[in-house]
Amino acid sequence: MVKVEIVEEKDAHASPYASSSSSRTSSSVSLSSVESDASVDESLLDRIAALKDIVPPTTRHSIATRISKTATFVKKSSKVIGNIVWVVTTSALLVGLPLALVVEDEAKAVAQEKELLEQHQGAQQMMAPSLYPPGADSQQKGLVPPGF
Template identity: 65%
Template sequence: MVKVEIVDEKESNSPYASDSSAASSSESLSSVDSEIANDETIFDRLAALVDIVPPTTRHKITSRIASTGSFFKTTGKVVGNIVWIVTTSALLVGLPLAVSLEDEAKLVAQEKEEQQAGQQVCSIVHILTPCKS
């Protein structure tokens, strides 16, 4: 908000006084700038900008920001639920399936090894007697 004060020009501590003993105008203006900078924060300056924007425009801006925030919140919740469903399904269905497929692959590999060992035994025995095929 903007404060309006009536300042008497006859005050001796005014930086705009036309006194002959006053410092140069650039020095007095720099002292005024430093006083304003010390007293006022950035938040105060941004809060003062609210008065520049008309109420209807402010309402439109806030409603759009609120609807955008609501959209992202809802979208995030839906995406989170989908990720949860996919993850739990993969753990409950995919993991046991992968373990059973791995066990079956081990059995197939073991049977192949046994067949190869049987053929080697048959080839050794073939020297003594012919093998049955």
């Protein structure tokens, strides 16, 4: 079996790196206190809140003022933009939709009138006698339509 002994140096004060037994125990006590502080439950929010002490108060105030002004600007401009969108949308629904429906109805009415006119012209051509004498159709071979 092995025996372990602590050997004290005789010339402890001569070396700057030598430490007395009291300092050894005090450093171990301080290490244990650090370990106990680390074991305390600390949230991330608490740690971030503790960082505010690093930033000087004047800088904190200027940052807070800028953030406040920016938030106010964003809030006011979003309200104005929302109002503009509301007015445009409402106007389009109240004016544009009925106008589009009226234009569509007018186009249908014009198409029906055109169709009736074509039907009347077709009926008149059926009733009207031919411009060519009977038998002239067989003699005409190369009829050219007008406009050519």
